[in-house]
Amino acid sequence: MEKKAIKVHPQDNVAVALIDVWKDNVVQVEADEVKLVTDTKAKHKFSMVDLVEGDKIFMYGVLVGKAMKPIKRGEVLTVNNVKHESNQAYKKTEVTSWDAPDISKWKNRTFNGYHRPDGQVGTKNVWLFFPLVFCENKNIEKLKDVFENELSFHKSSRQRLLLRKLIHGEDSDVMIDTEPEESAIFDNIEVKFITHQGGCGGIRQDSASLARLLSGYVNNPNVAGATVLSLGCQNLQIDIFKNALKRINPDIQKPVLIYEQQQMGTVEEMMDTIIKESFDGIKKANEIKRKPAPLSKIKLGLECGGSDGFSGISANPALGYASDLLAALKGSPILSEFPELCGIEQELVNRCVSDETAERFIELTRAYEKAAIASGSGFDMNPSPGNIKDGLITDAMKSAGAAKKGGTSPIEDVLDYGDYVTKPGLNLLNTPGNDVESTTAMVGAGASVVVFTTGLGTPTGNPVAPVIKVSSNSTLARTMPDIIDIDSGGVIRGEKTIEEMGEEILEFIIQVASGEVESKADQLNQDDFIPWKRGVSL
Structure with a gap:
C-alpha cells in the first residue's frame, strides 16, 4: 500500500502529506487513522488532533507554531490558521554526548586533491x-x-x-x-x-x-x-x-x-x-597535481535553498548523516544560515562542546535577530513565497527541517561572518539565510565543497568551490536535470533509508572532490558571489 503521510517525530501533533490527499480520505499515519476534513497537497501538514486557539504545534519534536483559531483533526495547516512560535535558548542545559556513526568503511578512504603549503587540501585548483x-x-x-x-x-x-x-x-x-x-x-x-x-x-x-x-x-x-x-x-x-x-x-x-x-x-x-x-x-x-588526501581534509559547506515540505524529511537529514560521517572522520562540516536555526537553538546550544561556545552562539543569534527586528523585520518573516506554497508556513517549521543538514554531531566551534574554520568537527557560521550570501560566506570560511539541498530548484554555484545539488523529491530531479546532481526522492517513497542516502551523498562528494565528476553548477559556469552587507549605506 502506498504511504500517504508520515509523522516525523513521536512527539509531533501534525503529519506531512507525501502525496495529494483529499477531503474525506482516510489516511494511515503509523497506527492511527485520520479522516481529512480539507484537501491537503503533498508536502503540506495536517493536524493529528483537535486544536483550540493558542495550542502549540510540534514537528520534528520541537515547537514550530501556534494555532490562531480552532483547527480540526485532519485539517490542513495554513498561514491563516497557524503563526510562528518557537522556544528560546538561554544556556546550555545538557552535557554534550554523541553516538557517532560507524565509519569503518570510510576511515581509509582518500580523495585526490591539491595540497597547499599550509597543510590544507583543495578540491579544485x-x-x-x-x-x-x-x-x-x-x-x-x-x-x-x-x-x-x-x-x-x-x-x-x-x-x-x-x-x-x-x-x-x-x-x-x-x-x-x-x-x-x-x-x-x-x-x-x-x-x-x-x-x-x-x-x-x-x-x-x-x-x-x-x-x-x-x-x-x-x-x-x-x-x-x-x-x-x-x-x-x-x-x-x-x-x-x-x-x-x-x-x-x-x-x-x-x-x-x-x-x-x-x-x-x-x-x-x-x-x-x-x-x-x-x-x-x-x-x-x-x-600543481592532485595527490591522495584523507577525508579529514574536506571542509564541507551545508546549504539549502528553494526548500519545500519534503526537504526536512529527505534531502536535509540525508545530508546531515553525510555530515556526521565526515565529522566522525575529523573533517569539518559547516552549518550556517542563523535565521534558519530559529526554534532549535536550545538543541544546538546543548550540542556545543563548551559553555563558551554555547554562549557565543546565543550572543550572535540574539544580536542578529535584534538587528532584524530593528529594521522592521524578524526571523519569523523568513519563509519565502515558494517555501509557503510548498508547505513551510512558519520560520520555526522551516528552521527545524533546515537544521537537519547539520546532523547530530557535537558543535566544535561557532564563528562570526568572516571568520575562518580551523577546527575539525561541526562548525556553526553566522550568515544570512539567503542562499548565495550564505554559500559565499561558507567558501570564505574555507569550504572546499558545498552540498546544496533544494525542493524547488535553484542554479546557485560558486566561483571557487564546487556546489553539489540534492533534490528533496524526484519530480524536481526529472524537471530540472541540468541542475540536480543527486535525487533523494527515494527516501520519500521508502526505497532508501536516510543512512543509505547519506552514504550516497558522501560517495558523490569524494568523486567531485577528486575531480572525477563535475558538479552541474560547475558545468553551467554558475559563479555566484554576494557579500553580506551588514551595515547601512552612507
Whole structure:
C-alpha cells in the first residue's frame, strides 16, 4: 500500500502529506487513522488532533507554531490558521554526548586533491581575480574576457550559437547543438573572476567585513593564487586586506599579486603588467597535481535553498548523516544560515562542546535577530513565497527541517561572518539565510565543497568551490536535470533509508572532490558571489 503521510517525530501533533490527499480520505499515519476534513497537497501538514486557539504545534519534536483559531483533526495547516512560535535558548542545559556513526568503511578512504603549503587540501585548483572596490569591476571584466577567450576555458553557449544562426540566416552552416572543441591551454588550473558592489561608499565596518571575506577566498584550499585590483582611494585599502589575510594565515605562501591603478598610469599599461605577471603565476599553478588526501581534509559547506515540505524529511537529514560521517572522520562540516536555526537553538546550544561556545552562539543569534527586528523585520518573516506554497508556513517549521543538514554531531566551534574554520568537527557560521550570501560566506570560511539541498530548484554555484545539488523529491530531479546532481526522492517513497542516502551523498562528494565528476553548477559556469552587507549605506 502506498504511504500517504508520515509523522516525523513521536512527539509531533501534525503529519506531512507525501502525496495529494483529499477531503474525506482516510489516511494511515503509523497506527492511527485520520479522516481529512480539507484537501491537503503533498508536502503540506495536517493536524493529528483537535486544536483550540493558542495550542502549540510540534514537528520534528520541537515547537514550530501556534494555532490562531480552532483547527480540526485532519485539517490542513495554513498561514491563516497557524503563526510562528518557537522556544528560546538561554544556556546550555545538557552535557554534550554523541553516538557517532560507524565509519569503518570510510576511515581509509582518500580523495585526490591539491595540497597547499599550509597543510590544507583543495578540491579544485583556481587562480582567482577580484577587486577590492567596485570601481575596478570593469577592469576585472576586461581581464575575464581576455583570459577566458585566449585560454579557451569556456566554449560558446548554445544560446550564443542560436543567435549566431539567426543573424546569419536559417540556411547558414552554424550548428546549434555542436561546436568544434577548443582545447584549453592549461589542463590543471581554472581561472575565475569575482566582482562585487562593495569596498567604498558604505560604513567602514562593511569594508572591513569584505576584506575578511576576500582574504578567506585567497586562503581557501581551492585557490592556488590570486590577482587583486585596487583603485587606491577606497575605504578597503590594500593594508586592510593584507592585515585581514595575515589574521587568517600569518605565513601564507600562495602568490598574491596586488595592483593599484592610481599608482600605475594608464589602464593599458596596468592591464599589460597584470596580464603578463598573472599569466606567469597561472602557468606555475598549472604544475600543481592532485595527490591522495584523507577525508579529514574536506571542509564541507551545508546549504539549502528553494526548500519545500519534503526537504526536512529527505534531502536535509540525508545530508546531515553525510555530515556526521565526515565529522566522525575529523573533517569539518559547516552549518550556517542563523535565521534558519530559529526554534532549535536550545538543541544546538546543548550540542556545543563548551559553555563558551554555547554562549557565543546565543550572543550572535540574539544580536542578529535584534538587528532584524530593528529594521522592521524578524526571523519569523523568513519563509519565502515558494517555501509557503510548498508547505513551510512558519520560520520555526522551516528552521527545524533546515537544521537537519547539520546532523547530530557535537558543535566544535561557532564563528562570526568572516571568520575562518580551523577546527575539525561541526562548525556553526553566522550568515544570512539567503542562499548565495550564505554559500559565499561558507567558501570564505574555507569550504572546499558545498552540498546544496533544494525542493524547488535553484542554479546557485560558486566561483571557487564546487556546489553539489540534492533534490528533496524526484519530480524536481526529472524537471530540472541540468541542475540536480543527486535525487533523494527515494527516501520519500521508502526505497532508501536516510543512512543509505547519506552514504550516497558522501560517495558523490569524494568523486567531485577528486575531480572525477563535475558538479552541474560547475558545468553551467554558475559563479555566484554576494557579500553580506551588514551595515547601512552612507
